[in-house]
Amino acid sequence: MSMMRASQLGAAPPTAHLMRWVIVATLPGIGAMTFYFGLGIVSNVLLAALFALAAEALVLKFRRRPLPPALMDSSALLTGVLLGASLPPASPWWLIGTGVIAAVVVAKQLYGGLGHNPFNPAMVGYALLLVSFPTYMTLWSPPQPLIPENLWGKISGTLPGSALDALSGATPLDAFKHKGEAVLASEFWADRPLPEGTLNAWRNVALAWLAGGLLLIGKRIISWHIPVSMLVSMTVLATLFYASAPSHYASPFFHLVTGATLFGAFFIATDPVSAATSRRGKLIFGAGIGVLVMVIRTFGGYPDAVAFAVLLMNLCVPLLDIYTVPRPTGQPKSQQRTGQGESR
Amino acid sequence: MPDYNFPGGITPPDRKERSNQSPLRTATLPISVVLPLKQHSGSAALPVVNIGDTVRVGNLLAQRDGMVSANLHASVSGTVTHISDSTITIEADGQDQWQLLPPLDWRTAANEMLVERLDTCGLTGLGGAGFPTYIKAQVAKHHSIDTLVVNAAECEPYITADDLTLRYYANDVLEGAQLIAKLCGAEQIVVGIEDNKPQAIGALKAALPHYQQPTGITLKVIETRYPSGGERQLIKKLLNRDIPSGGLPGDIGALCHNPGTLLAALYAVRDGKPLVERIVTLTGDAINAPGNYWVRLGTPIKALLAHAGLETKHLHQVIVGGPMMGTPLTTLDAPVTKTTNCLIAATYEELPPAPSETPCIRCGACESVCPVQLLPQQLHWYARAATDDALEKLHLFDCIECDACSFVCPSHIPLVQDYRAAKQRIRLKRIETAKADHAKHRFEFRQARLAREEAEKQARRQARLAQKHQPSSNSPPSGSVTPTADLRSLRIAQTAAKAAVKKAEKVLARAAEQDPHQRHDDLETQLATAQENLKAADARLAEARAAAPKKETP
Numbered sequence: 004m005s006m007m008r009a010s011q012l013g014a015a016p017p018t019a020h021l022m023r024w025v026i027v028a029t030l031p032g033i034g035a036m037t038f039y040f041g042l043g044i045v046s047n048v049l050l051a052a053l054f055a056l057a058a059e060a061l062v063l064k065f066r067r068r069p070l071p072p073a074l075m076d077s078s079a080l081l082t083g084v085l086l087g088a089s090l091p092p093a094s095p096w097w098l099i100g101t102g103v104i105a106a107v108v109v110a111k112q113l114y115g116g117l118g119h120n121p122f123n124p125a126m127v128g129y130a131l132l133l134v135s136f137p138t139y140m141t142l143w144s145p146p147q148p149l150i151p152e153n154l155w156g157k158i159s160g161t162l163p164g165s166a167l168d169a170l171s172g173a174t175p176l177d178a179f180k181h182k183g184e185a186v187l188a189s190e191f192w193a194d195r196p197l198p199e200g201t202l203n204a205w206r207n208v209a210l211a212w213l214a215g216g217l218l219l220i221g222k223r224i225i226s227w228h229i230p231v232s233m234l235v236s237m238t239v240l241a242t243l244f245y246a247s248a249p250s251h252y253a254s255p256f257f258h259l260v261t262g263a264t265l266f267g268a269f270f271i272a273t274d275p276v277s278a279a280t281s282r283r284g285k286l287i288f289g290a291g292i293g294v295l296v297m298v299i300r301t302f303g304g305y306p307d308a309v310a311f312a313v314l315l316m317n318l319c320v321p322l323l324d325i326y327t328v329p330r331p332t333g334q335p336k337s338q339q340r341t342g343q344g345e346s347r
Numbered sequence: 348m349p350d351y352n353f354p355g356g357i358t359p360p361d362r363k364e365r366s367n368q369s370p371l372r373t374a375t376l377p378i379s380v381v382l383p384l385k386q387h388s389g390s391a392a393l394p395v396v397n398i399g400d401t402v403r404v405g406n407l408l409a410q411r412d413g414m415v416s417a418n419l420h421a422s423v424s425g426t427v428t429h430i431s432d433s434t435i436t437i438e439a440d441g442q443d444q445w446q447l448l449p450p451l452d453w454r455t456a457a458n459e460m461l462v463e464r465l466d467t468c469g470l471t472g473l474g475g476a477g478f479p480t481y482i483k484a485q486v487a488k489h490h491s492i493d494t495l496v497v498n499a500a501e502c503e504p505y506i507t508a509d510d511l512t513l514r515y516y517a518n519d520v521l522e523g524a525q526l527i528a529k530l531c532g533a534e535q536i537v538v539g540i541e542d543n544k545p546q547a548i549g550a551l552k553a554a555l556p557h558y559q560q561p562t563g564i565t566l567k568v569i570e571t572r573y574p575s576g577g578e579r580q581l582i583k584k585l586l587n588r589d590i591p592s593g594g595l596p597g598d599i600g601a602l603c604h605n606p607g608t609l610l611a612a613l614y615a616v617r618d619g620k621p622l623v624e625r626i627v628t629l630t631g632d633a634i635n636a637p638g639n640y641w642v643r644l645g646t647p648i649k650a651l652l653a654h655a656g657l658e659t660k661h662l663h664q665v666i667v668g669g670p671m672m673g674t675p676l677t678t679l680d681a682p683v684t685k686t687t688n689c690l691i692a693a694t695y696e697e698l699p700p701a702p703s704e705t706p707c708i709r710c711g712a713c714e715s716v717c718p719v720q721l722l723p724q725q726l727h728w729y730a731r732a733a734t735d736d737a738l739e740k741l742h743l744f745d746c747i748e749c750d751a752c753s754f755v756c757p758s759h760i761p762l763v764q765d766y767r768a769a770k771q772r773i774r775l776k777r778i779e780t781a782k783a784d785h786a787k788h789r790f791e792f793r794q795a796r797l798a799r800e801e802a803e804k805q806a807r808r809q810a811r812l813a814q815k816h817q818p819s820s821n822s823p824p825s826g827s828v829t830p831t832a833d834l835r836s837l838r839i840a841q842t843a844a845k846a847a848v849k850k851a852e853k854v855l856a857r858a859a860e861q862d863p864h865q866r867h868d869d870l871e872t873q874l875a876t877a878q879e880n881l882k883a884a885d886a887r888l889a890e891a892r893a894a895a896p897k898k899e900t901p
């Protein structure tokens with residue numbers, strides 16, 4: 004007879020189950036991206052996933068930890084998939100590898116592995132790549148066929164730089180950011196600045212991420228607090244900007260369906276390990292990301308800002324956790340930090 | 348009345364159908380019983396029988412020691428064969444001869460007599476902690492109670508003891524509720540029951556119209572959601588009142604009792620029957636005849652399970668209580684006690700061991716089910732790091748240990764186990780710091796005892812003297828002035844000592860009810876000191892009266 008603890012009346016679905024559901028929920032988004040931007044997306048995701056598992060295994064080996072439980076929990080796999088999905092199509096293998104090492108080895112394992120990382124691993128990898136290799140990270144091609152030309156050359160990194168430039172185009176956020184102060188928004192759009200179908204493609208991709216995100220909320224894998232507060236705060240701020248000067252600022256709708264807004268809201272900001280824990284903390288966390296994204300997009304040097312916003316809010320999590328402790332049932336309504344606990 | 352809600356909660360598989368399908372049965376009389384001296388919260392009882400004594404069912408075996416303690420009675424008739432530090436063993440003679448106390452009518456008897464009866468009969472709460480009922484019955488001394496809550500929620504999976512109790516004895520339970528309501532002065536009685544017990548609800552509905560006097564009773568059927576049977580959760584649900592942190596139901600005018608306790612209280616008063624048997628749910632896939640049984644206290648669990656058809660080869664573990672809050676048994680030699688409401692003889696397939704633990708990913712599932720709105724994952728973090736200050740700031744001591752958080756944890760972390768360990772560690776630390784105080788209180792107790800003995804000696808001498816002097820003459824004229832002044836100050840001292848005893852009792856009762864699983868030695872010592880002081884004051888007063896018999900009678 005076992006003496007230790009009362010056994011399980013029914014074990015809750017394990018961590019791996021949650022991770023796998025998140026991976027499943029990325030499929031619509033990845034599918035839509037592949038549809039519009041070609042197999043370069045699939046290669047990104049597959050390479051990143053593969054590298055992530057390899058990097059995780061390697062570090063576990065160094066740390067003398069058993070491999071199977073950590074690899075089976077699929078957390079490294081998920082980090083790889085998320086990082087892969089945020090890179091420009093057909094990124095070269097070394098770029099992906101560098102990002103994965105930053106994500107899995109530095110951001111996750113060096114801090115103690117699953118559950119101990121203060122920063123979102125995928126976004127650490129992404130941010131490192133963005134500041135270190137800006138040219139490669141902004142090479143978003145316009146929508147293209149499923150098998151684009153030079154796919155292999157790009158992935159293997161053998162294509163010369165000049166050829167790369169020719170293949171790439173601007174993302175809508177890029178284009179709008181660099182339209183110049185003098186150009187009014189109406190003039191900018193009238194100019195048809197983007198290749199045919201670009202805006203459509205980005206919008207549909209965003210909607211696909213939204214579908215995946217709703218699936219996660221429906222399956223109760225993630226709670227609604229962070230995505231909703233992030234999207235609401237972005238919408239409110241974007242509306243304020245837009246209402247104050249429609250000729251200068253992009254519409255709220257534009258902000259919601261371009262860049263990594265919806266992907267970030269449902270798949271990045273909701274990483275439980277690096278997010279705030281209490282419900283109130285989550286609302287503030289999400290809202291903070293929304294505000295930072297809008298501020299950086301509008302006034303900062305980068306066209307998109309989800310990665311930086313998430314990382315900055317990760318920094319605030321310990322503080323949020325301390326100041327958003329809910330009042331337990333039966334505690335006095337006024338304030339809890341009065342040393343009530345010591346009275347017994 | 349509208350239905351209110353407590354936060355969080357879960358709906359685990361309830362598996363009650365395994366034991367609620369068969370009728371209530373009586374377990375065969377055990378050949379021998381082993382009765383622990385401590386089946387209740389507080390201090391162990393002190394044996395008052397000797398080896399070789401013949402006892403009948405209901406004979407007192409051990410007397411309560413201190414205020415928070417309970418009497419213990421023989422549960423079979425036979426011979427006392429063994430008395431150890433912690434148990435009394437009786438070999439049954441098979442005659443089952445009873446010795447009952449004279450019946451009382453609770454409608455007419457004085458409250459003091461009823462309380463004394465509950466005390467004499469060794470009544471404790473039959474739900475969980477085993478808190479002495481007579482102390483709870485005196486709650487009106489320091490709290491004004493408006494509502495008596497009958498906790499028939501029975502939210503733990505597997506357990507059906509209250510369910511069957513109500514099906515068979517709804518009338519008696521309601522009458523017992525009336526009895527307790529009279530003692531605590533409640534204006535209304537509310538019965539709270541989960542909607543998964545239709546037959547018990549039916550029985551209650553049939554009985555209700557006949558038991559509306561003197562206190563009105565309402566029945567509230569609530570949704571089935573664990574842990575609605577927690578005192579705080581049920582009171583929130585029924586009355587929409589929050590018990591303050593560290594407080595008791597009495598603080599918000601409520602008193603909570605479980606149906607089994609009410610039934611036993613009625614039997615103690617109406618039939619003069621001490622607490623010697625109770626209803627126990629025997630369930631689990633490893634027994635052939637699951638169901639509810641009337642079981643004599645002290646019956647060895649092994650014999651009881653064998654009686655219910657235990658299949659040893661399928662047995663994986665036996666759990667006392669429910670699968671959420673119960674404890675796995677380390678040995679089947681343990682006996683049934685006053686707090687044993689359920690025994691689950693589980694097979695491996697039925698309750699497999701928990702999967703091995705993985706790191707916390709802070710997913711927050713625990714937080715969303717916590718009925719107290721704590722942050723279990725934060726507590727987990729600090730409990731593992733032994734950061735006690737942070738734990739207290741996060742209100743660790745508000746945790747009711749319902750285990751809902753562990754139940755939903757995807758990382759299968761034994762959260763509540765960690766919290767219990769952390770609580771224990773913090774308590775030990777507090778005891779350590781309170782040690783100096785305790786030593787001081789023990790010294791004071793010794794002083795008080797010596798003073799009392801001295802005073803009593805004086806009083807006896809004075810009494811003898813007075814007797815000698817009485818026939819000869821009146822008291823000497825010189826003593827006629829001082830004793831009056833003396834008498835008055837002595838009377839004042841006696842009143843003060845009485846008040847001190849009351850106060851010490853109140854403090855101890857409160858502490859014991861808040862923390863029923865802990866020992867409260869220091870408070871018991873303080874109470875004993877106050878009692879010594881009172882006795883000394885009584886003796887001095889008696890002495891003074893004996894010295895000046897004429898001047899008395901104010």
